[in-house]
Each structure stands twice: as C-alpha cells, then as structure tokens.
Amino acid sequence: MGQVTNKGTTLQLGVPELGQGQEIHYQLSPQDLIKMALERGEGHLTDCNVLTIDTGEFTGRSPKDRYILSDALTKDTIWWGDINIPIGTVVFNALYTKVIAYLNNKTIFVRDAMVCAEKSSRLTLRVITETATQNLFAYNLFLRPDEIADPEWTIISAPGFKADPAVDGTRQHNFVMINFTSKVILIGGTGYTGEIKKAVFTVLNFLLPQHHILPMHCAANKGAGGDTAIFFGLSGTGKTTLSADPDRQLIGDDEHGWSENSVFNFEGGCYAKIAGLTAEKEPQIYHAMQPGALLENVCFHPLSKTVDFDNLSKTENIRLSYPLHYISNAVCPAIGDVPRNIFFLTADAFGVLPPISKLNRQQAMYYFLSGYTAKIAGTECGINEPEATFSACFGRAFLPLHPTKYAEMLGEKLDKYSLNVWLVNTGWTGGSYGTGQRIKLSYTRAMIKAALNGQLDSVPRQKLPIFDLMIPAWCPGVPSNLLNPINTWADPYSYEETANHLAQLFRKNCSQYKGFSDGMLCSVGPAAVTLG
Known part of the structure; x- marks a missing residue:
C-alpha cells in the first residue's frame, strides 16, 4: 500500500503504512480545498468570500511541546534545552505508528511543495494533513512546483489525534516532533497552522548553515535600483507591515536565507498578523484578503460576515495567510542581492x-x-x-x-x-x-x-x-x-x-x-x- 491513483497516475505516498483504502486527495486546487472545507464544516466564508477558520484549543504555537529526535545525527549538534527538547527513537516510533493508524481511518489531503527560492538550496516536501484547511495553508505558504518526483521531507499533521502524556512521553496531548534522520515532521493535537511552517523553518535552520547560508527570521524587500533591505523582528514589531512597502518590491515577510551572493525567501506566501488591520494603514496586506487566502481565529461584526479586526476576544494572534503573488509588487522569483x-x-x-x-x-x-x-x-x-x-x-x-x-x-x-x-x-x-x-x-x-x-x-x-x-x-x-x-x-x-x-x-x-x-x-x- 502507501500509494494512491490520482488522475490516472499512481502516487507513492512515501509513507508505506498509509493509503490503506481511505479517501486521499492529492494536490487539490485552492478552490477545491475551500469547497471541501466548507462541506466538512471546517470553516465559513466572509462577505469577501475568504475562508475563515478557528484553529481550536491552540491559537498560537506551543514551544514547550516541540521535540527533536536525539540520535547519532543530532545528539552532539543540537542546542538542547527548553527550546529543543530531546525525545528518544522508541518514543518517536511508537507515536508515529499511532498517528498513522489514526489517519488510516480518515480522509487525508496530500500536497507536494518546496521551500527556498534559490534553486541550489531548495528542499522538497510532502505535506499530509487531516484537514483541507491545513492543506490550503501549505499551498499558500510553500512554493508551488508543477511536479516533484521524490520529496525529501514528509510532514504529517493530525490535529484530531491527541497523545496520552502518561504513555506517549509528551508534556501534554499536543506535540510537534522533528526527526532529522528519517526526515519526518510529526504534528498532532493542534490545529494551529503556524506549527507547520515553523517546523520547516527549524529544519532549514539546522541544514543551511552546513552550506554556509545564514537562515534568518526576517522580512526582505528591494528598491527600484535593486537594493535589498532586510527587517528582523519578533511578532508585533512590524516586520510584515514595514516590508510590504508599495514603493519597493516584496521578497518575503518572514523567513530568508543569506547565501554568498543573494538573499532569498524560504516560502511562497505570507502569514500576516492582522490585529487592527485597515486598508489605510496596511493596504497591501488588506487587499491580499481575497478568495484563496485563509483567515484564522477572527471575529465578525454583529449580525454580519464582515471581519472585525479590532475584536481580539478569541486571540490577539489573528492571522491571514496568502500566496506571495497576492502582493501586487512581489518579486518573482523571490530573490534579492x-x-x-x-x-x-x-x-x-x-x-x-x-x-x-x-x-x-x-x-x-x-x-x-x-x-x-x-x-x-x-x-x-x-x-x-x-x-x-x-x-x-x-x-x-x-x-x-x-x-x-x-x-x-x-x-x-x-x-x-x-x-x-x-x-x-x-x-x-x-x-x-x-x-x-x-x-x-x-x-x-x-x-x-x-x-x-x-x-x-x-x-x-x-x-x-x-x-x-x-x-x-x-x-x-x-x-x-x-x-x-x-x-x-x-x-x-x-x-x-x-x-x-x-x-x-x-x-x-x-x-x-x-x-x-x-x-x-x-x-x-x-x-x-x-x-x-
């Protein structure tokens, strides 16, 4: 097993235990994913026909529940501590088996994607998700290739699966686990989509320095003369807002690499924090709110489907994900000097x-x-x-x-x-x-x-x-x-x-x-x- 027939061709999932007769949707378009999300009750449409979802219990990342497999490849290289928490092979394998068994009873969504706009640094991904909306997020945030023969890394996200801490070795029922040897990212118990992108960022932060490339948590843009600027900053400091400048071309809003001769975006989209968003203050982000984008944890004005960007009663971390080309002056390919x-x-x-x-x-x-x-x-x-x-x-x-x-x-x-x-x-x-x-x-x-x-x-x-x-x-x-x-x-x-x-x-x-x-x-x- 571990394969599915899609449009007359056979797809090898790369996960032998998966594909045991359940419904598998491969490389669906954003329109089809939105349609399925609505049919499955995963979200609703706003008055602008943008899909909005609630991510459930978790409306942000849970850093204390992110683990890295400690083995021969990582035990002497990882910066272990409260940020990088070690987990053993037996624990990882047991939880992996449980997640796969859980997904074999579910409809799943599969997407092949890439990261790193610079071709020589590119990493290929296969993203397997329990929900259509998480697959839409992967479409928006990662690079969108026509075809990938054999993806290097596999991301498996099952928000409906909850670990048992007493048995599974986790702190609580949600978890993100990274296995650098098997090249697998395992996510469970959380519907917050940002865990997917940040797990991939962590992988790049481990791999790229080996090739003398500095991975950076920053935004980047370039001027008419080709001059590149980069903006470092934590959440809420204005990284996305200030890099989305109508007088400059956007390279990316969050994750980049600095190689010998260039700065390049890791992603194919943006994940903007939109508390207080207005068309006057942040016009490019505001106008990126169009069909195909994904809103998270927003509230509406009373008796309407109009988003209230000032209502943060669910969370201050309300978000909008969208492909980079939704920004009118985005650089393609997303590379600068x-x-x-x-x-x-x-x-x-x-x-x-x-x-x-x-x-x-x-x-x-x-x-x-x-x-x-x-x-x-x-x-x-x-x-x-x-x-x-x-x-x-x-x-x-x-x-x-x-x-x-x-x-x-x-x-x-x-x-x-x-x-x-x-x-x-x-x-x-x-x-x-x-x-x-x-x-x-x-x-x-x-x-x-x-x-x-x-x-x-x-x-x-x-x-x-x-x-x-x-x-x-x-x-x-x-x-x-x-x-x-x-x-x-x-x-x-x-x-x-x-x-x-x-x-x-x-x-x-x-x-x-x-x-x-x-x-x-x-x-x-x-x-x-x-x-x-």
Missing part, C-alpha cells in the same frame, strides 16, 4: 529606545544576539507592566543550533560586505506603555525611507546616554524632538530610571554569551549612568 540595509525592529514598551539609531559592527552583533522587544500590559495574564522579551537572533524558538553559531555567521557577513545596520523602535515614546504614545506608523515609514534613500548618511548624530546609540539629529517627515526619546518624556529622571532598568535587563540577558568567540561583546551594550 546582498542587503545594503539591515533593520532590527523592536516594540519597546518601556519607551526609552530611540525611533531610529545607527549601529556599529559590535552593536549590531549585540542587538542581534539580544533579539529584544517588550510585551505590553494586558496582552497576557499576569503582565501588569511592560515585560522585556529577549529572543536570540530574533528567533530563539526556531534555532536548533546554539545562537552564537548564527551570530558568528552574521559577523562574517558584516565583515565582508559594506552595509548599514539600524535599530528601529516601533513601540512607545514619551513614557512607557500606559503613559506614553505608540510611535506613529507614518513616522516609522518615513525614517526607514530616509535610511534606505541614504538621507541619514550625512546627518549629524548625537549619542543617547546609557545605550550609547547614535541618533540622527534630523529626518524628513519626522518631528525632530521625537528622535531623541529623552526629549519626549515630561520627567527626565523618570526616563533615566526606566532606561537604567531596561539596561540592567539587557546586561543580565547578555551574561549568557560572555564566552562568545566574537570578543567582549557585552562591553558594547548599555551601561547604567546618571543623566546629571
């Missing part, structure tokens, strides 16, 4: 970092390893004031290797190429969250535009105390007093107290990298001082 500008985005809810500052090489390494942003009060239970979040390389949850490996690779890039690195605060100014104001998106766009156009290259700069960041004294389209955060606070001593608190958090986080081979990295970070 070596970047001229790198932006580190942070939503600083403490309100002490400048809206934009220029980093030197050592500072760039420091803020890359720090991967800082801040959660705001009210977004999670128990958070009553801004809470600093440090995610190494702006993607700690997806790093199978130690963060310093990726930092070393970035350092080599910075030494080899002439480029600008900027720290951009998309968060608060004039005080912390609750007192200050969110920096206007129009101001952030103006600063990034000025940096890309070289307008900030010759502008005088002033040094920000404590963080030693170099702030431009002027930027077109931005009030000058906004550029230095000290000027926006009513009480400079409150600013000093808050800035010193954040500086202490930075230093505490950096202490784990004191042995990093790149030198005295922690010495370039913030240091507590008195403003006078």
Whole structure:
C-alpha cells in the first residue's frame, strides 16, 4: 500500500503504512480545498468570500511541546534545552505508528511543495494533513512546483489525534516532533497552522548553515535600483507591515536565507498578523484578503460576515495567510542581492529606545544576539507592566543550533560586505506603555525611507546616554524632538530610571554569551549612568 491513483497516475505516498483504502486527495486546487472545507464544516466564508477558520484549543504555537529526535545525527549538534527538547527513537516510533493508524481511518489531503527560492538550496516536501484547511495553508505558504518526483521531507499533521502524556512521553496531548534522520515532521493535537511552517523553518535552520547560508527570521524587500533591505523582528514589531512597502518590491515577510551572493525567501506566501488591520494603514496586506487566502481565529461584526479586526476576544494572534503573488509588487522569483540595509525592529514598551539609531559592527552583533522587544500590559495574564522579551537572533524558538553559531555567521557577513545596520523602535515614546504614545506608523515609514534613500548618511548624530546609540539629529517627515526619546518624556529622571532598568535587563540577558568567540561583546551594550 502507501500509494494512491490520482488522475490516472499512481502516487507513492512515501509513507508505506498509509493509503490503506481511505479517501486521499492529492494536490487539490485552492478552490477545491475551500469547497471541501466548507462541506466538512471546517470553516465559513466572509462577505469577501475568504475562508475563515478557528484553529481550536491552540491559537498560537506551543514551544514547550516541540521535540527533536536525539540520535547519532543530532545528539552532539543540537542546542538542547527548553527550546529543543530531546525525545528518544522508541518514543518517536511508537507515536508515529499511532498517528498513522489514526489517519488510516480518515480522509487525508496530500500536497507536494518546496521551500527556498534559490534553486541550489531548495528542499522538497510532502505535506499530509487531516484537514483541507491545513492543506490550503501549505499551498499558500510553500512554493508551488508543477511536479516533484521524490520529496525529501514528509510532514504529517493530525490535529484530531491527541497523545496520552502518561504513555506517549509528551508534556501534554499536543506535540510537534522533528526527526532529522528519517526526515519526518510529526504534528498532532493542534490545529494551529503556524506549527507547520515553523517546523520547516527549524529544519532549514539546522541544514543551511552546513552550506554556509545564514537562515534568518526576517522580512526582505528591494528598491527600484535593486537594493535589498532586510527587517528582523519578533511578532508585533512590524516586520510584515514595514516590508510590504508599495514603493519597493516584496521578497518575503518572514523567513530568508543569506547565501554568498543573494538573499532569498524560504516560502511562497505570507502569514500576516492582522490585529487592527485597515486598508489605510496596511493596504497591501488588506487587499491580499481575497478568495484563496485563509483567515484564522477572527471575529465578525454583529449580525454580519464582515471581519472585525479590532475584536481580539478569541486571540490577539489573528492571522491571514496568502500566496506571495497576492502582493501586487512581489518579486518573482523571490530573490534579492546582498542587503545594503539591515533593520532590527523592536516594540519597546518601556519607551526609552530611540525611533531610529545607527549601529556599529559590535552593536549590531549585540542587538542581534539580544533579539529584544517588550510585551505590553494586558496582552497576557499576569503582565501588569511592560515585560522585556529577549529572543536570540530574533528567533530563539526556531534555532536548533546554539545562537552564537548564527551570530558568528552574521559577523562574517558584516565583515565582508559594506552595509548599514539600524535599530528601529516601533513601540512607545514619551513614557512607557500606559503613559506614553505608540510611535506613529507614518513616522516609522518615513525614517526607514530616509535610511534606505541614504538621507541619514550625512546627518549629524548625537549619542543617547546609557545605550550609547547614535541618533540622527534630523529626518524628513519626522518631528525632530521625537528622535531623541529623552526629549519626549515630561520627567527626565523618570526616563533615566526606566532606561537604567531596561539596561540592567539587557546586561543580565547578555551574561549568557560572555564566552562568545566574537570578543567582549557585552562591553558594547548599555551601561547604567546618571543623566546629571
């Protein structure tokens, strides 16, 4: 068994235990997947004829339930800990057998896909899902080949299967397991589609450094002259929003590789966070909401099928997935030159970092390893004031290797190429969250535009105390007093107290990298001082 006849040809599933007489749908079009999803009760259509689903119990990733098989290939290479949790071969095989037995009683959907726009780095996938909507997500997010003879990796997702922690060796009933030797990703107990794409990202983060390619959790675009810019940032910092610039071509919004001569997208689509989405603020993302796209966990305006993007009662993590070509000015193939500008985005809810500052090489390494942003009060239970979040390389949850490996690779890039690195605060100014104001998106766009156009290259700069960041004294389209955060606070001593608190958090986080081979990295970070 393990094969299915589709349109007169026989497909070898690559999973011998599967295909035992159940209904199998291979490479269905988005229209057919949407039709089946509606028939199966997996979702509903909005007034714009876009499919919307609820992902159930899980509306986001569950990092503590992501496992990697520890075997001869991985035991001495993986960065083991609370991010990469080891699991044994016996446990993996037993759970794999249970999932396959479960799916053999179900209709399944099979899709062949690829990742990596650069052909020499390409990885082929076979995605086997229990639901039509997860298969639609795979169509939207991965590259869409005409045909794949023998896919290298197999992804099996069974959201309806729940593990028994007491028997199956998991923490709870949901799980994501990666087997690098067998080249299998096994997902169960969760309907959150993002687990599929991030598991593949983790695989690429393990494989590509072996070929001297830096995998990056970043967005990328390029200008009319071909200049590439990349945007690092954690969720909520504006990575997708700022890279979707109508004046530039989008390479991708989330995952890229930096090879010898190019930056290339891993994916064939976008997975945008859409809380507060409007056509005025984010026109390209808004207009990507068209048939074939997939909405997740949204609410509707009363007595209508119109999405209410401000209603976050289900989750703040409402999402829209869509193919890259839904963005009118997307690059095809999704490849750009070596970047001229790198932006580190942070939503600083403490309100002490400048809206934009220029980093030197050592500072760039420091803020890359720090991967800082801040959660705001009210977004999670128990958070009553801004809470600093440090995610190494702006993607700690997806790093199978130690963060310093990726930092070393970035350092080599910075030494080899002439480029600008900027720290951009998309968060608060004039005080912390609750007192200050969110920096206007129009101001952030103006600063990034000025940096890309070289307008900030010759502008005088002033040094920000404590963080030693170099702030431009002027930027077109931005009030000058906004550029230095000290000027926006009513009480400079409150600013000093808050800035010193954040500086202490930075230093505490950096202490784990004191042995990093790149030198005295922690010495370039913030240091507590008195403003006078």
